[in-house]
Amino acid sequence: MKKLSFFITQLKQPYHLAQGVCAWLLFGLFHKKLRMIGVTGTDGKTTTSTMIYHILKTAEKKVALISTVAAFIGDEAIDTGFHVTSPSPFALQRLLRKIATFGYEFVVLEATSHGIYQHRLFGISPEVAVLTNITHEHLDYHPSYDHYLKTKTSFLARAKIAVINKNDKSYKMVHELVRKKDKRVVEYEFRTADPQVRAMLTNTIHEPYNRENALAAITACQQLHISVDTCLKAIQSFKHIVGRMEEVTVPGSDIRVVVDFAHTPNGLQSALSSLRSSLKKGQRLIAVLGSAGLRDETKRPMMGRIASEFADIAVFTAEDPRTEDAHVIIRQMKEGIVKNWGHMHEVVDRREAIVFAITTLAKKGDVIGIFGKGHERSLNVDGKHEIPWSDQQEATKALEKRIGK
Numbered sequence: 001m002k003k004l005s006f007f008i009t010q011l012k013q014p015y016h017l018a019q020g021v022c023a024w025l026l027f028g029l030f031h032k033k034l035r036m037i038g039v040t041g042t043d044g045k046t047t048t049s050t051m052i053y054h055i056l057k058t059a060e061k062k063v064a065l066i067s068t069v070a071a072f073i074g075d076e077a078i079d080t081g082f083h084v085t086s087p088s089p090f091a092l093q094r095l096l097r098k099i100a101t102f103g104y105e106f107v108v109l110e111a112t113s114h115g116i117y118q119h120r121l122f123g124i125s126p127e128v129a130v131l132t133n134i135t136h137e138h139l140d141y142h143p144s145y146d147h148y149l150k151t152k153t154s155f156l157a158r159a160k161i162a163v164i165n166k167n168d169k170s171y172k173m174v175h176e177l178v179r180k181k182d183k184r185v186v187e188y189e190f191r192t193a194d195p196q197v198r199a200m201l202t203n204t205i206h207e208p209y210n211r212e213n214a215l216a217a218i219t220a221c222q223q224l225h226i227s228v229d230t231c232l233k234a235i236q237s238f239k240h241i242v243g244r245m246e247e248v249t250v251p252g253s254d255i256r257v258v259v260d261f262a263h264t265p266n267g268l269q270s271a272l273s274s275l276r277s278s279l280k281k282g283q284r285l286i287a288v289l290g291s292a293g294l295r296d297e298t299k300r301p302m303m304g305r306i307a308s309e310f311a312d313i314a315v316f317t318a319e320d321p322r323t324e325d326a327h328v329i330i331r332q333m334k335e336g337i338v339k340n341w342g343h344m345h346e347v348v349d350r351r352e353a354i355v356f357a358i359t360t361l362a363k364k365g366d367v368i369g370i371f372g373k374g375h376e377r378s379l380n381v382d383g384k385h386e387i388p389w390s391d392q393q394e395a396t397k398a399l400e401k402r403i404g405k
Contacts, residue, residue, distance in 0.1 A: 013119075020122025023089035028123045031093075031100035036124060037220060040111040040155050041132030041165075043267040044213045048132055049110045050241055051217035051234075056106050058234035059226050063106040064099045066092070069242065069375045073099055089120045106224075117151045129159035130220050132213060134170035135266035149173060157181040163188060163220050165212065188212075188219040200232050207245060207274040214238075243374025245271065248392050250399040254364040257399060259391045261374025263292065263319070265302040268371060272310035275369050282365060287311035288357050289371040290319030290350070291329055294383070300329060301336030308337040308344060311369075313361055315345045317353035319372040323383035350379065351394055358398035370395060 039049040046067050053065040053072065064073045066087070071078040087095070099107055111129075115121055134149050153174050156162040162178045164171060166189035178185055190198065190212055197218060201211045218231040240246055248257040262271040268289065276285050287307050291300045307314040316333055318326040326348045337344055345361075347353035357368050370391050373379070379389035 016118040016120075017122070020089045020119030023093040024123035026090070027093035027097045031096040034096065034100050034104065035106045035224075036126040037106065037108045037224070038111050038121075038124070038126035038129040038155060038159065039108065039132065039216075039220075040113070040116070040129070040152050042135045043262075043264055043270070044132035044209065044216075045110045045112070046261075047210060047241055047244055048130060048213045048216050049108050051214055051238060052130075052220055053108045054238050055217060055221045055226060055231050055234040056108070056224075058237070059221075059230045061106055062104045063108065064104050065108045066095060067108075067110040068112070071095060073102065073104070087115075087120065089122060092120060093123075111155050113148060113151045116155045121155070124158070126155075126159040128161045128163060128220050128223050129156045130163040130216050131156055131165060131168075131170075131174060132216055133165055133168040133266065134174070135168075135264060150177065153177045157183060159183065161186060161223050163216060163223065165189070165216065167191070167212065186219060186223060188215050190215055194228070197228065197232065201235065204236055206278065207270070209270040209274070210245075241375070243376070243391075245274070246374075246392065248395040248399065250396060250403065252403045253399050255358070255362045255399075255402075256367045257358065257370065257395050258367070259370045259374060259395060261376075262289075262371045263374075265299055265306055268303055269306045269310060271369060271371065272306065275367055276310060279367060280365070284312040284363070284366045285310070286313045286315070286357050286361055286366055286368045287371065288315045288317060288353050288368065290317045290321075290326070291333055292320045292372070293322035293324035293326070293329060293380075297332065300332040303336065304333035304344075305336035305338055307333075308340050312340065313343040313345070313357075314340070315347055315353045315357050315361070317347050317350045318379075318381060319350070320380045322380050326381075350389075354391070354394045355398045355401065358395065359402045362402075368395075 037052055039045050046069055049065060049067045053063055056063040111121055134152055149170055156178050161184045163186045164174055166187040175185060193215055201214050205211045205214055214235050221231050243259055243261045246259045248259055260271045262268045272287060279285060289307055291303050316330045321329060330346050347356050354370060362368055373391045377390055378386035380386050
């Protein structure tokens with residue numbers, strides 16, 4: 001089935017390429033003067049992109065941002081509706097022309113593997129391209145990890161300067177592939193970073209993986225001749241992004257609730273590890289999570305295993321099951337459970353799962369992480385309709401119910 005799916009994808013490639021070329025011919029010639037900074041990777045793309053954008057704004061540069069959350073032209077936020085992938089080539093090139101028309105100098109662009117492989121970024125050669133990491137994801141679309149890695153790397157190879165994570169397991173292969181293209185490679189690694197930078201990031205950012213994202217952003221901006229002092233000043237004033245380790249608070253609540261987009265094994269483990277490190281004696285970590293339907297099935301047991309290892313209690317629920325049976329998806333997740341079997345729960349309805357975790361399972365002082373949806377504002381439960389949805393709003397209602405409001 002997987003080989004058939006990829007064969008169909010291959011058949012569509014000429015169509016995707018034609019779209020990319022046409023979009024570039026229609027709009028691309030109008031934004032040649034824009035200085036592009038591209039960011040790709042499995043996890044951390046949106047955070048790193050937004051940090052670069054914030055640093056350049058702090059440096060008083062005229063900069064725009066195009067991410068899967070939204071597009072920002074100056075202080076104007078545009079809900080692009082992209083959500084989880086790069087925009088179509090026509091939407092992207094049209095947006096870039098608008099940015100160029102308004103006289104902007106820089107554009108920070110988040111690039112997904114689907115967007116790269118389907119030629120949605122045709123004609124775009126970044127001045128600087130950043131790779132955050134390459135871990136297990138999208139293996140329903142890409143036939144292998146190597147194919148996924150080479151797709152990501154092909155975007156780096158277009159840039160004048162490639163900024164890559166020396167601490168990521170993909171480092172050696174990516175470094176070799178990019179070097180073959182005679183590109184300048186700049187590495188970043190938190191452990192060996194400048195002591196001043198390392199100290200500031202440690203004191204400012206709680207999550208280790210977000211320290212790496214910040215270091216990636218700083219390293220990229222240094223290639224654009226932004227001073228370290230300006231970068232550090234910007235990071236200190238940086239605010240969390242919607243749906244990225246976002247705390248949901250209600251006055252009077254006696255528990256901590258965090259919403260995060262983590263939907264990959266690496267992302268989930270990083271988020272849970274960070275939350276666990278913040279626990280005090282007697283506190284427990286509760287995870288609410290699912291795995292998307294019609295997407296990479298091989299990661300489902302991995303998500304279940306990570307939840308059972310890093311959370312004290314887990315509630316498995318629906319996360320965009322689409323045309324798949326959510327019960328089947330959850331059963332596949334449970335195949336990975338290695339411990340805490342008695343504390344692994346199944347509540348298919350996502351609203352009920354959040355309420356159950358907050359009002360029934362949680363005790364005073366506990367920490368609850370709700371994963372998989374993050375910034376997204378819709379839920380697909382039947383493969384046909386997107387219903388309005390917000391993990392933050394549902395968590396707020398459950399917290400209010402908990403304290404009797």
